[in-house]
Amino acid sequence: MANHLGWKIEKKKGEYSCGLHPLSSDEQDFLAFFSDKFAEFSKNYDASNFELAKKGIAQLLPKVLQTEQIDADGRQIEYLTQCAISHLAGFAPLDKMLKDSQIEEIAIIGINKPIYVFVRKKGWQKTSAIITSLEYLIHLINKMARPLGRRI
Numbered sequence: 001m002a003n004h005l006g007w008k009i010e011k012k013k014g015e016y017s018c019g020l021h022p023l024s025s026d027e028q029d030f031l032a033f034f035s036d037k038f039a040e041f042s043k044n045y046d047a048s049n050f051e052l053a054k055k056g057i058a059q060l061l062p063k064v065l066q067t068e069q070i071d072a073d074g075r076q077i078e079y080l081t082q083c084a085i086s087h088l089a090g091f092a093p094l095d096k097m098l099k100d101s102q103i104e105e106i107a108i109i110g111i112n113k114p115i116y117v118f119v120r121k122k123g124w125q126k127t128s129a130i131i132t133s134l135e136y137l138i139h140l141i142n143k144m145a146r147p148l149g150r151r152i
Contacts, residue, residue: 004032006136007092007129015125016117019096020083022128030070031083037064038088053089057081091140093129108137 009022023031038047041060047053061081065072072080086092097103097117105118108131115129131137141152 004028005035005087005092006133006139007087007131009093010114010128010130012128014114014128016119016127017096018093018115018127018129020086020093020129021079023083027080027083030080031087033068034061034064034080034084035088038084047089050089054085057084057088091143093127093131094140097127111137 005023005028008028009018009020011022038057038060041056042053045052045056047056058081061084062077065077065080086095091098093115094106097106097115100119102120102122103117104120107116107118107124109116111134112130112132115127115131116124117127118124131140138152145152
C-alpha cells in the first residue's frame, strides 16, 4: 500500500506520543482524496489562515463522506476531521511536538525513519511518527518557512 500523505504513524508506540493514531489504508486513501477536494474547495473559500482552514475542513469533510457514500461513525468523523486539519492546515505529525514547551529539538533523520524529539530533562525520545516522502518533507519545510518570507 502506498502512503499518499507523506507521513504515517506506526502502530508500535514511540516513547513520545505525537497525539495521532495510525490510519488504516482506507483512511489514508480518503485523506489523500479529501486533500484534493479541499484544494478545489479552497479556490472559492478563504482558507488563508489556520482558523479559516479548520472551519472549512470541518464543513466540507462530512459532506464529502456523504457524497462519496462512505459510512463513518461520529468518532471516526471527528478523528478524520482532526487528521485533515492537521494534514492540511497544520504540520501533521509535528503539530503536538511544535506546541510542547518541553520539546527542545525535533530531528527528522531520514525518510521512512522515526522522528526523534529531545524532551527537556528526559533526553532523546523516539516517536511513532514517520515522514514517508521527500516531497512531503520539502513541503513541510516550506510551509514552516513561508510565514518568515522564506522558501527552501
